[in-house]
Amino acid sequence: MTSRFADGLAVGSDLVEAAENAVGQALSRLSGQADLVCFFICGDDPDDVARAGQAAMKLAPEAHVIGCSATGVIGDGQGVELTPAVSAWAATLEGARLTTFALETLTAEDRFVVVGLPERGGDDHVAILLADPYSFPTDAFVERSVDVLGDLPLIGGLANGLQGRGSVRLFADGEIYTEGAIGVLLSGPIKISTVVSQGCRPIGPSMVVTASEDNLLLELAGQPALARLEDIVSELDEDDRELVASGLQIGLAMDEYAERHERGDFLIRGVIGIDPEREAVAIGDIVEVGRTVRFQVRDAATADEDLYDVLDAHREELGRVEGALLFSCNGRGSAMFGTADHDPVALRDTLGPIGVAGFFSAGEVGPVAGHNHVHGFTASVLVFSSSTSGGS
DSSP: OOBSEEEEEEEOSOHHHHHHHHHHHHHHTBSSOOSEEEEEEEOSOHHHHHHHHHHHHHTOTTSEEEEEEOSEEEETTEEEESSSEEEEEEEOOTTOEEEEEEEEEEEETTEEEEEOOOOOOTTEEEEEEEEOTTTSOHHHHHHTHHHHHTTOOEEEEEOOOTTOTTOOOEEETTEEESSSEEEEEEESSOOEEEEEEOOOEEOSOOEEEEEEETTEEEEETTEEHHHHHHHHHHTSOHHHHHHHHHHOEEEEESOTTOSOOOTTSEEEEEEEEEETTTTEEEESSOOOTTOEEEEEEOOHHHHHHHHHHHHHHHHHHHOOEEEEEEEEETTSHHHHHSSTTHHHHHHHHHHOSOEEEEEEESSEEEEETTEEEEESSOEEEEEEESOOSSOO
């Protein structure tokens, strides 16, 4: 059976052979010529990864091709972690305009300047971004993307390699990059949307930040932030207290004017410490006075429920989906669910037998409430529907 979107997966220590097999599977299952090919490589040796990427790019000379190294890959309805493997995804996008790009950072005085951004057009829908977390300031770039890219959604992930720093390889249209970021801008008559599942559950009430300093929450609803947190934890059952101890999160409300703030209404950030002397709580973001926040916990059951919920809602909104790219945190998979297959299986369960591929990333890029962010423990999904009308 052929379609406009297809995926492939090959596991084996010969990465060049695996790349050729995975990309070959994806291409052979397409109903037409590939316009976009994405591939993801997990391998022990960065040089082997580079050779495999070069081989993958040669298999689709007429298509735009992007890819990256990773510590795990997703394809053929399953995930493969910390094992030499290649996943691939191919798409026939009739009438679409694709623009690949490579970004690098220049430093000017105390600022950084990102060069290589594509020119924007009125019919742009989304940009896929794959970045080296060791050399590219992804957090700052994504958070400030509105300044240079306007309301363009960004989706993707931070690449990595099994050897860590220095082992990341990025690929774009025949070129290999050892730093920076690469991607592709998708424009024209295609229907694309983004889905971000942060997988958290609120605990305690929503509270307004009444005093803060940089990333320190000093007061919540007029009381010391640490005292507020201790009150909330004291009222939890034993299971939720264990979740708090294993990794407390906090949600920053995305709509201050909403009457209620429930799951899915927040941008999730980690609680990274406390300052007992100041009775403050340190979080992984800067929060201004007046912002509404709510503490959160995350576990496998919550993350599972959240992903299925957002995908089900998306399915009802869009109708028939044909393909998707999946960027899943490397803290999900077997570490969270006991299986590397959870997220791709969830996509197949909710969206049908579609072409899905991706990788386990060191941070996920995706929009929440219309603003681009870098996330952790998230599943960020780019979904392609069968309709050619409308936008992202």
